[in-house]
Amino acid sequence: MKKGIISLLTITMGIVIIFSVFIYTKSRQPLMQAREETTKIAQESSNLMTVNKFYWYNNKQTYFSVSGVNKKEESMMVIVEQKGGKVIVLNPGEFISENEAKKIAYTEMKPKKMLETRIGLENGIPVWEVTYEQKNGKLGYYIVTAKDGKWVKDIKNI
Numbered sequence: 556m557k558k559g560i561i562s563l564l565t566i567t568m569g570i571v572i573i574f575s576v577f578i579y580t581k582s583r584q585p586l587m588q589a590r591e592e593t594t595k596i597a598q599e600s601s602n603l604m605t606v607n608k609f610y611w612y613n614n615k616q617t618y619f620s621v622s623g624v625n626k627k628e629e630s631m632m633v634i635v636e637q638k639g640g641k642v643i644v645l646n647p648g649e650f651i652s653e654n655e656a657k658k659i660a661y662t663e664m665k666p667k668k669m670l671e672t673r674i675g676l677e678n679g680i681p682v683w684e685v686t687y688e689q690k691n692g693k694l695g696y697y698i699v700t701a702k703d704g705k706w707v708k709d710i711k712n713i
Contacts, residue, residue, distance in 0.1 A: 593619040597633035601644045612675025656683035660697035
């Protein structure tokens with residue numbers, strides 16, 4: 556009797572694990588497709604050779620971006636508008652890094668915890684959006700221009 560119960564539990568757990576892996580894979584499919592398409596567009600419209608990171612930015616519109624390096628091993632960024640396919644290429648020296656944007660947000664907001672950083676467009680201007688947890692436990696967004704790190708806006712207590 557015990558062997559039967561153990562066998563049934565083992566089979567059930569195996570089915571649950573397989574089903575969970577399937578659901579996880581299916582849920583990541585839109586992200587992976589967006590990354591692949593953005594990488595292809597970025598490499599066709601610029602001299603981007605290697606992609607290091609992918610960003611998904613949502614505001615009034617959705618933007619997909621990739622950062623990477625060109626043939627000279629210089630950092631560059633490509634932002635692609637989801638609807639319309641407008642492409643913005645930020646060449647070496649034309650933008651601040653993700654870490655620089657985080658440092659600016661940290662210095663200004665003194666958050667409890669830094670969460671995420673994304674790049675996109677705000678009124679046609681490339682911006683870094685830094686998401687952080689405030690000391691009161693609520694979310695905040697600090698947005699700076701990607702070209703020089705100047706403050707655009709911050710949203711608190713979400």
